[in-house]
Amino acid sequence: MSIYKIGEQMLSLSVIAKIITEGKQLALSTKAKKKIKDCRDYLDKKMEQSDAPIYGINTGFGALCNHKITNKDLGKLQKNLVLSHACGTGDKVPDKIVKIMLLLKAHSLSYGHSGVQLETVERLIEMFNKNILPVIFQQGSLGASGDLAPLAHLSLPLLGEGRVVVDGKEVATKSIMKSNGWKAIELQSKEGLALLNGTQFMGAYGVWSLLKAQKLSYMADMIGAISLEAFDGRSECFDELIHLVRPHKGQLKSAENIRDFLKGSEIQEGEKEHVQDPYSFRCMPQVHGASKDVITHVKDVFTTEINSVTDNPTIFISEDKIISGGNFHGQPLAMAMDYLAIGLAELGSISERRTYQLISGQRGLPAFLVAKPGLNSGMMIPQYTAASIASQNKQLCTPASVDSIVSSNGQEDHVSMGANAATKLYIVVENIERILAIELLNATQGIAFRNTKSSDFIENILDIYRDEVAFLDSDRLLHDDIQKSITFLQNLSVDEELF
Numbered sequence: 001m002s003i004y005k006i007g008e009q010m011l012s013l014s015v016i017a018k019i020i021t022e023g024k025q026l027a028l029s030t031k032a033k034k035k036i037k038d039c040r041d042y043l044d045k046k047m048e049q050s051d052a053p054i055y056g057i058n059t060g061f062g063a064l065c066n067h068k069i070t071n072k073d074l075g076k077l078q079k080n081l082v083l084s085h086a087c088g089t090g091d092k093v094p095d096k097i098v099k100i101m102l103l104l105k106a107h108s109l110s111y112g113h114s115g116v117q118l119e120t121v122e123r124l125i126e127m128f129n130k131n132i133l134p135v136i137f138q139q140g141s142l143g144a145s146g147d148l149a150p151l152a153h154l155s156l157p158l159l160g161e162g163r164v165v166v167d168g169k170e171v172a173t174k175s176i177m178k179s180n181g182w183k184a185i186e187l188q189s190k191e192g193l194a195l196l197n198g199t200q201f202m203g204a205y206g207v208w209s210l211l212k213a214q215k216l217s218y219m220a221d222m223i224g225a226i227s228l229e230a231f232d233g234r235s236e237c238f239d240e241l242i243h244l245v246r247p248h249k250g251q252l253k254s255a256e257n258i259r260d261f262l263k264g265s266e267i268q269e270g271e272k273e274h275v276q277d278p279y280s281f282r283c284m285p286q287v288h289g290a291s292k293d294v295i296t297h298v299k300d301v302f303t304t305e306i307n308s309v310t311d312n313p314t315i316f317i318s319e320d321k322i323i324s325g326g327n328f329h330g331q332p333l334a335m336a337m338d339y340l341a342i343g344l345a346e347l348g349s350i351s352e353r354r355t356y357q358l359i360s361g362q363r364g365l366p367a368f369l370v371a372k373p374g375l376n377s378g379m380m381i382p383q384y385t386a387a388s389i390a391s392q393n394k395q396l397c398t399p400a401s402v403d404s405i406v407s408s409n410g411q412e413d414h415v416s417m418g419a420n421a422a423t424k425l426y427i428v429v430e431n432i433e434r435i436l437a438i439e440l441l442n443a444t445q446g447i448a449f450r451n452t453k454s455s456d457f458i459e460n461i462l463d464i465y466r467d468e469v470a471f472l473d474s475d476r477l478l479h480d481d482i483q484k485s486i487t488f489l490q491n492l493s494v495d496e497e498l499f
Contacts, residue, residue: 004027007035020100026106054322075189078189083159093137093201098134098165106121115190120187123185135165143199143416143417146311147419202418225257226261251289260457264456267452294344333418347435349390358442369445392427396428433486
């Protein structure tokens, strides 16, 4: 089985995608193991040689930072921290997100600035490799001091506590300890804080959203092109010349994609009665492209974040310093995820408008894209569904990052609310996929009324799609068609180079 060695290279979105989709196992590189052990040894010696208070190592946490803890209680302090902070509630975090959280946490701890035991990181890796996924809840993190509650739940199994998902079933961690040859890890000084401080909850949601966003951005171009053909729209607005004089990268890429999709289309070669198309068709490069540029920016932010040390305090061996700071503060991620939600919501907004145009009885298409409207409602109500989802996205795009609520007796007086930005973004991403699936359902129905062929590329997509979703002759249960259309998009593989 293929192994990814943590510490040999930077993490990227494409690397994470391969780790997850190809089922790679994780292992620490020799270099990473040395960094972790050296940092732990340094901290142990520091604690032996000095009785000075060091935040979170021999003091309480948050507003309790001035309470000194005796050396004999340091392990108990860290265990209490994990137990007391496991206060998550609400819906459970999807397994696919938890898996990414384990990867990101192990990667961040591998830099050797956190003071954890090697055993602790290796247990996280073993959980990843065996697909033993902690049960984590979506609500509870303020996105500063790290994702405290979610990461506490992530860490509970290290102590033999909490619950985990194994082979799709939720069980108590205690019930699988013996079968895996595990003993509860005895946390040493600072370890609980290193596990709980960090941005891996926000990071995992952001990484998953970006991976899906890249594909959906490409899908929006492709489905928009099919809708254009169904609407008998014009293609000169995608000419490279007009985009070179306003050369935003995303705009150029979307225009290029649509030109490629339409290449060789007989529909485009036919004479057009209409001089101009509505914005939802004509301005696809400008709107889709702006979303692409948002994705690019947010991808840069997250690439930096997932290759960073985000717990506190941070240990620097060569400089002989233990510095208490705020790398756990999720503001960069919170703002980026709010931005990404807005960018993606626009893909849904313009998609729903194209669906509306297709069913409106224009350009030789029957009303609601059905041969006998009146007797049949045809594609009337899928547009309602798309409109409802598009409206929900607008509500979800109210930024979380502009809010802050004081916590910990004023010690933690400004927080990012990045965890809320993350869970909102997740819903927006899922919603975009549904809206695009509904547009594809309508576009394939509409283009069937054309007596002229589209491009080879689009005709190939139509053939594959028709194997999953039949043409609508008369009314039937369209929920099933929408679900099949969603599954079609999920299963359609797209080369990463096309993003």
